Amino acid sequence: xxxxxxLAQAKRSRxxxxxxxxxxxxxVPSSPNKKKHKKSKYAxxxxxxxxxxxxxxxxxxxxxxxxxxxxxxxxxxxxxSPSHEGGGAASAWIRDALKAVDPRILExxxxxxxxxxxxxxxxxxxxxxxxxxxxxxxxGKTTQIPQFLFEAGFASRQPVQMIGVTQxxxxxxxxxARRVAVEMGQPDPAVLPNVKGKARTAAGGLVGxxxxxxxxxxxxxxxxxxxxxxxxxxxxxDISPVQTSSSAMTSQTSALRSNLLLKYSVLIxxxxxxxxxxxxxxxxxxxxxxxxxxALRQSWIARGKPANEAEITELKIIVMSATxxxxxxxDFFATPSTALRANATVTDARALAAANTKQEVPILYVKGxxxxxxxxxxxxxxxxxxxxxxxxxxxxxxxxxxxxxxxFMTGQDEIDTLARxxxxxxxxxxxxxxxxxKPTPMSLMIAPLYAxxxxxxxxxxxxxxxxxxRKVVLATNIAETSxxxxxxxxxxxxxxxxxxxxxxxxxxxxxxxxxxxxSAARQRAGRAGRExxxxxxxxxxxxxxxxxxxxxxxxxxxxxxxxxVLQLCAMGQDPYTFDWLDTPDPEGLQESVLQLIQxxxxxxxxxxxxxxxxxxKATARLVLTGIGxxxxxxxxxxAYSRSLIAAAARGPTVARxxxxxxxxxxxxxxxLVEPTDQEKRExxxxxxxxxxxxxxxxxxxxxxxxxxLAEADKVAMLTKTRSQGSADRKVVEKEGREQLKAWCQxxxxxxxxxxxxxxxxxxLRNICRQQKLACDDxxxxxxxxELSSDDSNSDSDSESGVDRDGLFVxxxxxxxxRGEEDESFVGMRQSLLEGRIANAALKQPSAPNTYxxxxxxxxxxxxxxxxxxxxxxxxxxxxxRASRQTDAILFEELVFTTQTFARTVSIIEPAxxxxxxxxx
Ligand code: ADP
Ligand code: MG
Numbered sequence: 059x060x061x062x063x064x065l066a067q068a069k070r071s072r073x074x075x076x077x078x079x080x081x082x083x084x085x086v087p088s089s090p091n092k093k094k095h096k097k098s099k100y101a102x103x104x105x106x107x108x109x110x111x112x113x114x115x116x117x118x119x120x121x122x123x124x125x126x127x128x129x130x131x132x133x134x135x136x137x138x139s140p141s142h143e144g145g146g147a148a149s150a151w152i153r154d155a156l157k158a159v160d161p162r163i164l165e166x167x168x169x170x171x172x173x174x175x176x177x178x179x180x181x182x183x184x185x186x187x188x189x190x191x192x193x194x195x196x197x198g199k200t201t202q203i204p205q206f207l208f209e210a211g212f213a214s215r216q217p218v219q220m221i222g223v224t225q226x227x228x229x230x231x232x233x234x235a236r237r238v239a240v241e242m243g244q245p246d247p248a249v250l251p252n253v254k255g256k257a258r259t260a261a262g263g264l265v266g267x268x269x270x271x272x273x274x275x276x277x278x279x280x281x282x283x284x285x286x287x288x289x290x291x292x293x294x295x296d297i298s299p300v301q302t303s304s305s306a307m308t309s310q311t312s313a314l315r316s317n318l319l320l321k322y323s324v325l326i327x328x329x330x331x332x333x334x335x336x337x338x339x340x341x342x343x344x345x346x347x348x349x350x351x352x353a354l355r356q357s358w359i360a361r362g363k364p365a366n367e368a369e370i371t372e373l374k375i376i377v378m379s380a381t382x383x384x385x386x387x388x389d390f391f392a393t394p395s396t397a398l399r400a401n402a403t404v405t406d407a408r409a410l411a412a413a414n415t416k417q418e419v420p421i422l423y424v425k426g427x428x429x430x431x432x433x434x435x436x437x438x439x440x441x442x443x444x445x446x447x448x449x450x451x452x453x454x455x456x457x458x459x460x461x462x463x464x465x466f467m468t469g470q471d472e473i474d475t476l477a478r479x480x481x482x483x484x485x486x487x488x489x490x491x492x493x494x495x496k497p498t499p500m501s502l503m504i505a506p507l508y509a510x511x512x513x514x515x516x517x518x519x520x521x522x523x524x525x526x527x528r529k530v531v532l533a534t535n536i537a538e539t540s541x542x543x544x545x546x547x548x549x550x551x552x553x554x555x556x557x558x559x560x561x562x563x564x565x566x567x568x569x570x571x572x573x574x575x576x577s578a579a580r581q582r583a584g585r586a587g588r589e590x591x592x593x594x595x596x597x598x599x600x601x602x603x604x605x606x607x608x609x610x611x612x613x614x615x616x617x618x619x620x621x622x623v624l625q626l627c628a629m630g631q632d633p634y635t636f637d638w639l640d641t642p643d644p645e646g647l648q649e650s651v652l653q654l655i656q657x658x659x660x661x662x663x664x665x666x667x668x669x670x671x672x673x674x675k676a677t678a679r680l681v682l683t684g685i686g687x688x689x690x691x692x693x694x695x696x697a698y699s700r701s702l703i704a705a706a707a708r709g710p711t712v713a714r715x716x717x718x719x720x721x722x723x724x725x726x727x728x729x730l731v732e733p734t735d736q737e738k739r740e741x742x743x744x745x746x747x748x749x750x751x752x753x754x755x756x757x758x759x760x761x762x763x764x765x766x767l768a769e770a771d772k773v774a775m776l777t778k779t780r781s782q783g784s785a786d787r788k789v790v791e792k793e794g795r796e797q798l799k800a801w802c803q804x805x806x807x808x809x810x811x812x813x814x815x816x817x818x819x820x821x822l823r824n825i826c827r828q829q830k831l832a833c834d835d836x837x838x839x840x841x842x843x844e845l846s847s848d849d850s851n852s853d854s855d856s857e858s859g860v861d862r863d864g865l866f867v868x869x870x871x872x873x874x875x876r877g878e879e880d881e882s883f884v885g886m887r888q889s890l891l892e893g894r895i896a897n898a899a900l901k902q903p904s905a906p907n908t909y910x911x912x913x914x915x916x917x918x919x920x921x922x923x924x925x926x927x928x929x930x931x932x933x934x935x936x937x938x939r940a941s942r943q944t945d946a947i948l949f950e951e952l953v954f955t956t957q958t959f960a961r962t963v964s965i966i967e968p969a970x971x972x973x974x975x976x977x978x
Contacts, residue, residue: 158243172198194426286336461547510726628690659686701893754964
């Protein structure tokens with residue numbers, strides 16, 4: 059499509075937007091929707107920061123009793139940290155720690171809406187165990203509150219007491235930690251050396267983050283950003299997998315204590331409105347931990363503070379939300395925990411009861427600076443929203459005053475496609491303007507933003523827009539509330555988002571494009587009015603908006619609960635009686651329990667009948683097995699952890715293969731480049747053919763990884779020999795890196811993605827070692843040296859300026875140290891199958907090339923085909939005249955496009971299924 063056609067189309071789409079402004083000279087456009095919207099959302103906010111009781115019951119929030127009127131509990135006066143070091147020493151430490159703060163940063167912080175409420179927040183946290191803070195996105199909750207609390211002495215140096223901040227998304231955890239590090243004058247946590255011990259601590263500042271497969275904290279960390287998943291992992295604690303019998307009582311008690319989050323004085327549960335399953339779990343568990351720590355502390359005080367026992371401090375909880383659902387959270391924390399009895403370390407029932415009483419939970423409201431946002435809806439439903447998005451962005455660009463654009467899209471693929479299209483048009487804009495004798499439009503800067511992007515990409519998003527340039531951020535719903543992008547004036551909203559959808563009865567979870575809720579649509583629109591009046595273009599009609607559900611459904615009602623159930627059981631909690639914010643569907647829960655029993659992670663214990671005689675009710679109890687505990691300790695899904703354990707039982711070679719494959723599958727990015735261009739795609743397919751393994755996609759992916767490693771080995775050896783001669787080492791190394799890069803390009807291997815996989819693989823390798831899952835590339839020498847060189851594989855490399863490519867990653871895993879490669883990958887496929895019977899399928903005689911999962915009930919469950927991208931797709935098999943038996947397959951995921959497809963597919967033997975079925 060030429061620019062002209064695009065703009066002609068843009069014109070048409072403009073018409074369909076009702077009263078869209080036609081030229082830059084038009085003043086703020088008015089639309090019939092504007093008033094209504096303004097009233098309902100943007101103009102009716104409270105006048106200023108209000109400490110509860112809220113000024114006028116704002117926005118329908120009933121006022122709650124002020125916290126000061128609450129009876130003060132004995133603990134109220136105990137401030138967690140200064141009690142350790144004495145006020146003077148503590149404040150000296152804080153002053154000292156913050157001495158590198160840039161005064162200009164202080165100025166910009168002072169301008170944030172939340173700053174005027176600083177003292178009120180600190181006071182509320184001091185006087186209440188739990189505080190709910192509500193505030194518009196961008197008001198400063200996430201970046202400022204941890205700093206307020208740090209400055210107020212809630213963190214302490216010795217013993218370590220941290221302020222923890224949880225985030226549902228990895229990108230938010232990393233980017234916010236880095237932002238807060240800048241604000242606190244601390245070193246960037248993303249460039250911490252990936253080593254353990256002193257060297258790392260010396261380089262570490264007060265702010266760190268921890269996300270799956272990437273721990274950027276040190277002993278210096280006092281403000282820690284982490285994903286919900288990571289804090290859940292900490293709550294499981296370090297129970298060694300062998301310690302499951304009741305004889306190890308004392309060590310078990312101390313292990314249980316280790317999961318009371320004792321290193322945290324405050325836990326901030328952020329973005330609670332997103333209601334992810336993990337956030338819900340964290341809410342319930344944090345509540346229980348808070349009560350238990352209170353009871354422990356009370357009993358420590360009652361016993362006269364024995365000096366031989368470590369002091370247990372209380373846990374302050376702050377729940378933060380960007381939407382008006384504060385009461386939900388406040389009510390939840392106000393009531394006693396129902397999950398406290400199970401497995402509590404406190405045996406004194408009276409102390410427990412005293413600590414588990416009703417609480418007063420104040421709600422604080424932070425008003426963001428929200429300007430008017432003019433709303434535009436399409437007049438007719440858009441046929442192709444990606445097209446409509448393209449046209450709308452171009453149209454804004456050529457007709458509206460300066461200001462950056464934020465486009466809400468569904469996922470990485472759509473974002474990449476639109477980014478390419480926009481790049482194309484933007485290069486043609488000057489010529490077009492000249493031909494039309496129009497003033498040359500500004501340049502366009504396209505900045506994608508999705509979960510799989512590394513820190514370097516987010517620089518482009520958050521960095522200042524260059525002069526005479528309009529930034530267009532193409533984002534998934536991570537930009538809805540977690541992340542604030544400065545400079546946005548225009549928002550384009552497609553009204554859709556990718557969500558996990560789990561259909562009970564199928565045991566398969568899929569990512570599906572879903573309509574967003576009205577609440578989410580308002581959040582998206584609100585991104586436009588941060589700095590001045592903005593405009594929001596919805597690629598759907600007003601009617602369609604009104605038909606959207608008011609609020610999104612919590613993940614707990616639409617997701618696979620197996621991982622959550624396993625984690626809860628590992629913490630000694632009963633998933634059926636757990637203190638859920640929203641109780642999960644009993645059927646879904648049952649299914650997950652059955653799945654875990656089938657995987658051997660859970661067992662049902664029925665108490666011996668003589669107990670019944672004593673009047674105790676003989677209820678069957680779910681108990682975690684040794685395998686289950688091992689599974690819970692592995693930071694991958696129950697299916698993968700079970701596969702890994704099954705692999706280890708088949709010997710260290712299979713264990714290494716499965717571990718490496720899990721690393722490949724856990725990466726957000728594909729390690730093979732999949733060009734959209736038809737010509738390039740064929741070239742890529744030819745390149746891929748050199749890696750193809752007859753058993754299917756799993757082994758093929760592994761072959762890609764191992765081919766890369768072999769190439770990197772080769773290059774590293776060559777570099778070593780050459781630099782031992784007289785050649786300049788730096789030059790030789792640079793050539794080596796280029797050689798490897800060229801190899802990747804020629805083979806359509808995504809080098810960044812492979813490096814990410816290698817990073818994950820290293821983390822998994824450490825975890826496997828800890829869990830005694832022997833792999834054949836384990837040996838004592840692979841420690842710091844390899845890890846530190848492997849650090850260059852993380853995304854941070856591009857930031858530090860030098861691209862220390864993965865040259866020296868692999869030499870320690872030289873092939874002679876490995877076991878014999880299992881060329882057929884039989885053990886690997888069998889182990890995979892053991893973890894996920896639900897993803898095994900058989901070919902159906904009824905229609906050609908269709909499959910059905912073996913676990914779906916007769917008649918029920920849909921059939922599907924193999925995705926065209928698979929090496930087992932019938933077209934490819936025909937081309938190479940392969941006569942492989944694809945009667946039984948194992949797949950990673952089902953995707954729904956025009957029909958249902960299975961992605962990442964491998965051949966399995968029907969006999970293996972039989973074996974598994976008769977195993978137990
Ligand atoms: P909230 O949590 O209330 O949504 P944040 O604390 O995340 O707000 O952000 C507060 C303000 O800090 C934002 O409005 C923005 O101006 C600024 N900010 C946040 N993150 C960044 C960043 N990475 N780079 C630059 N400015 C940022
Ligand atoms: Mg926030």
